[in-house]
Amino acid sequence: MLILRDAVERARAKLEYTTLATAFCRREFTLGDLRGVYETVWGERLDQSNFQRKVLGTEGFVRDTGRYAEGRLGRPPRLYVAGPATDLSPPLMRG
Numbered sequence: 001m002l003i004l005r006d007a008v009e010r011a012r013a014k015l016e017y018t019t020l021a022t023a024f025c026r027r028e029f030t031l032g033d034l035r036g037v038y039e040t041v042w043g044e045r046l047d048q049s050n051f052q053r054k055v056l057g058t059e060g061f062v063r064d065t066g067r068y069a070e071g072r073l074g075r076p077p078r079l080y081v082a083g084p085a086t087d088l089s090p091p092l093m094r095g
Helices: 002-017 020-024 031-042 048-056
Strands: 062-068 078-082
Touching: 002 020, 002 031, 020 031, 031 048, 031 078
Parallel strands: none
Antiparallel strands: 062 078
16 A cells, blocks of 8 residues: 555656646647646646646647637637646646
């Protein structure tokens, strides 16, 4: 059980300073999908506006495809793909 707990904590920490979270998304994803990865792994809700600002403000984290997700209620969200960056600077910190 100790090994599993340590592995989960290591994954949580890696999400803070790497772009690992994009590996858990489909090839094209919304920022809501990406935020869901963080919320699931960290076990806490994240502020949508702050998350979006941090992700889009980090060069190379994601790349806008210029397309929108279909089949959703309301204004369709933009679709993104993983960018070329592997490290996050500044890191995305847990609450």
